[in-house]
Amino acid sequence: MVTIRDVAERAGVSRSTVSLVLNKSPLVKEETRELVLAVIKEMNYVPNNNARGLSNKTMNSLGVIIMNESQPSNSYNFDNHSGLCAYNISNGIMSGLADTDYGIITEAFCSVAEPDRLPKIIGNRRVDGAFIVGSPYAPELVANMKKTGIPFVLVGVNSYEQDADSVLADPGEGSALAIRYLVETGHKRICFLNCPTRFRSYYVRKHGVEQLVKELGVEYNPEWFLSCEHNQGASAYKTMKAFLDTGARPDAIVAANAPLALGAMRRLHELGIRVPEDVSIIPYEDSVLCGYAVPALTAINIQKEKLGQLAAKLLLERMKDPDRPYQKIVVPPYMTFRDSVLVR
Amino acid sequence: MVTIRDVAERAGVSRSTVSLVLNKSPLVKEETRELVLAVIKEMNYVPNNNARGLSNKTMNSLGVIIMNESQPSNSYNFDNHSGLCAYNISNGIMSGLADTDYGIITEAFCSVAEPDRLPKIIGNRRVDGAFIVGSPYAPELVANMKKTGIPFVLVGVNSYEQDADSVLADPGEGSALAIRYLVETGHKRICFLNCPTRFRSYYVRKHGVEQLVKELGVEYNPEWFLSCEHNQGASAYKTMKAFLDTGARPDAIVAANAPLALGAMRRLHELGIRVPEDVSIIPYEDSVLCGYAVPALTAINIQKEKLGQLAAKLLLERMKDPDRPYQKIVVPPYMTFRDSVLVR
DNA sequence: CAGTTTTTCCGAATCGTTTCCGGAAACTTT
DNA sequence: AAAGTTTCCGGAAACGATTCGGAAAAACTG
Numbered sequence: 005m006v007t008i009r010d011v012a013e014r015a016g017v018s019r020s021t022v023s024l025v026l027n028k029s030p031l032v033k034e035e036t037r038e039l040v041l042a043v044i045k046e047m048n049y050v051p052n053n054n055a056r057g058l059s060n061k062t063m064n065s066l067g068v069i070i071m072n073e074s075q076p077s078n079s080y081n082f083d084n085h086s087g088l089c090a091y092n093i094s095n096g097i098m099s100g101l102a103d104t105d106y107g108i109i110t111e112a113f114c115s116v117a118e119p120d121r122l123p124k125i126i127g128n129r130r131v132d133g134a135f136i137v138g139s140p141y142a143p144e145l146v147a148n149m150k151k152t153g154i155p156f157v158l159v160g161v162n163s164y165e166q167d168a169d170s171v172l173a174d175p176g177e178g179s180a181l182a183i184r185y186l187v188e189t190g191h192k193r194i195c196f197l198n199c200p201t202r203f204r205s206y207y208v209r210k211h212g213v214e215q216l217v218k219e220l221g222v223e224y225n226p227e228w229f230l231s232c233e234h235n236q237g238a239s240a241y242k243t244m245k246a247f248l249d250t251g252a253r254p255d256a257i258v259a260a261n262a263p264l265a266l267g268a269m270r271r272l273h274e275l276g277i278r279v280p281e282d283v284s285i286i287p288y289e290d291s292v293l294c295g296y297a298v299p300a301l302t303a304i305n306i307q308k309e310k311l312g313q314l315a316a317k318l319l320l321e322r323m324k325d326p327d328r329p330y331q332k333i334v335v336p337p338y339m340t341f342r343d344s345v346l347v348r
Numbered sequence: 349m350v351t352i353r354d355v356a357e358r359a360g361v362s363r364s365t366v367s368l369v370l371n372k373s374p375l376v377k378e379e380t381r382e383l384v385l386a387v388i389k390e391m392n393y394v395p396n397n398n399a400r401g402l403s404n405k406t407m408n409s410l411g412v413i414i415m416n417e418s419q420p421s422n423s424y425n426f427d428n429h430s431g432l433c434a435y436n437i438s439n440g441i442m443s444g445l446a447d448t449d450y451g452i453i454t455e456a457f458c459s460v461a462e463p464d465r466l467p468k469i470i471g472n473r474r475v476d477g478a479f480i481v482g483s484p485y486a487p488e489l490v491a492n493m494k495k496t497g498i499p500f501v502l503v504g505v506n507s508y509e510q511d512a513d514s515v516l517a518d519p520g521e522g523s524a525l526a527i528r529y530l531v532e533t534g535h536k537r538i539c540f541l542n543c544p545t546r547f548r549s550y551y552v553r554k555h556g557v558e559q560l561v562k563e564l565g566v567e568y569n570p571e572w573f574l575s576c577e578h579n580q581g582a583s584a585y586k587t588m589k590a591f592l593d594t595g596a597r598p599d600a601i602v603a604a605n606a607p608l609a610l611g612a613m614r615r616l617h618e619l620g621i622r623v624p625e626d627v628s629i630i631p632y633e634d635s636v637l638c639g640y641a642v643p644a645l646t647a648i649n650i651q652k653e654k655l656g657q658l659a660a661k662l663l664l665e666r667m668k669d670p671d672r673p674y675q676k677i678v679v680p681p682y683m684t685f686r687d688s689v690l691v692r
Numbered sequence: 693c694a695g696t697t698t699t700t701c702c703g704a705a706t707c708g709t710t711t712c713c714g715g716a717a718a719c720t721t722t
Numbered sequence: 723a724a725a726g727t728t729t730c731c732g733g734a735a736a737c738g739a740t741t742c743g744g745a746a747a748a749a750c751t752g
Contacts, residue, residue, distance in 0.1 A: 396737085
């Protein structure tokens, strides 16, 4: 293993000089700088992260912690109750970190129910900063995290105000987008298929939609605001079955997420109700599922990659300046147009 | 930050003693051991990874490298041409590492086309070992990796023999499972919808299936071995369209992966051909998609989590004993039964 | 009980960087 | 050319652990 000492020797300079070059210090002559750089390249030297970190009190790595509520085992790839897909976000983070030399350590999955555990894990692993993704409202956790002194940013959904840096998708805005589009395309009887509103982001969605429906003068019927189990296609199927059995015939359905939409469609399909000819359908969150459904689903996209990228940027800035005021970035959703909405 | 020195002081022992306790050395009296442990707990001491690593020449972290061919941006969550979903594998790895104190560093995505880049990245990040997941046949890459001296294991699909530790799913076996099941349930006219056989794992699938079809005495028709673009539902749709336009009417379709199956089903749906009443369909790889399709798809599951877990175990063993012979673990697939196969 | 072995602990060197500080070299100014 | 400024470089002390050889203490021997 070639060390800084070897490089120094070969280049005929001192170790500290090499170090200065490495750290882009301005107080080394251009000429020597180039020489050293050349030797580094020639000898294929790469600085030892541990030594560097030991000296710096830095770890050269950031943690990505995925909250339990977006557990990977089953519905991870989907919209989870934070409306986020942790995996895509991680990707975004990685791309946002591409030109730094931070490594990313993906940590165990944590639950909000244990607000101590996370800070502990992070402390043990000794990262320089952390992304907490998919986190729902968790003031206690946030408070504990702050105590560790490790900078962090929340990546999630815009619901409660939290006193920390955060990059968030906007569920209310997304639902609004869907409703507006449906109204514009001539739909009149809109049904909203939601997850339980005890999940804050679904609460936000529901109220956003209610507001808007009234505003736009669409027929408003509280009974058309359905709720089914979280992310359960099967539950959506049942809910839709019960709903349609009452004789209700919506001309559009906004589903809180893709599995819900698919579950609902299954029932529609059984009854011979065609999508989009008889009823249009828009799931809140675009996912891989939507593109492959029959018909392919027009959907709201919350830009997970972008969330991750922005989070990376934010964390980097925070680490540079620990005293700056907290920042909250809300990323607007957009619509991906496919075939599940009938344009009249 | 509390260091080993603080602990030593408070416990009234030397630093080396504390270190010995930390490393579970047998040469410290039970009594002192307990004392030290108590102090550690009391002071909330956690050893500094960098210092430890500097001393040990160890990095306390392992790299997970995901090969480009399973690029996340689009089809990552699906079967990729290695038949693997890198994400689930990562999860498996994490669970396999749960009781060690290794962290996982997920690395940039690499392509086999650049067999130098990967070893370089790994070398720079200085990990103690690496998982190379989703890698197709890549002898040059493997050779380069060996030169780095960093232990690694390949996680992928059983196709070529490679001179390295590996944990692999068995594509041939999976296809066979599907065919056997279809034959047992009374299907006679089986069509195989594959990806291009220039991808080795698809080559293996195809030949496995051909063999078996002949063996089992099912009607064999080379023209029923379709090939479409890699993982492209749209391409499967077109291929199936052209195929059905010839008047062919299979009673079962084995698709190489879920997107293909869905693409094909779209065309079937258009033609009013019912699944499973008129034609059964089994995608090779179970994925989140399968459960939500209409009807839900019976599928082959390659146990990605398990692949990851075994890989973790294997790498750990390799690191312990660098000279042991290479090992190759093949994980058998199983079938998840849902509603896309008609049992006659 | 002196000598020997075994057990338990400690001191000091080491790992590869960074960083501070003193001082040399090069350049300006007068 | 001497004095004063800049600009650069090298020595040395951290950083927080591990490890090895040997000392001290305890436990056996005969």
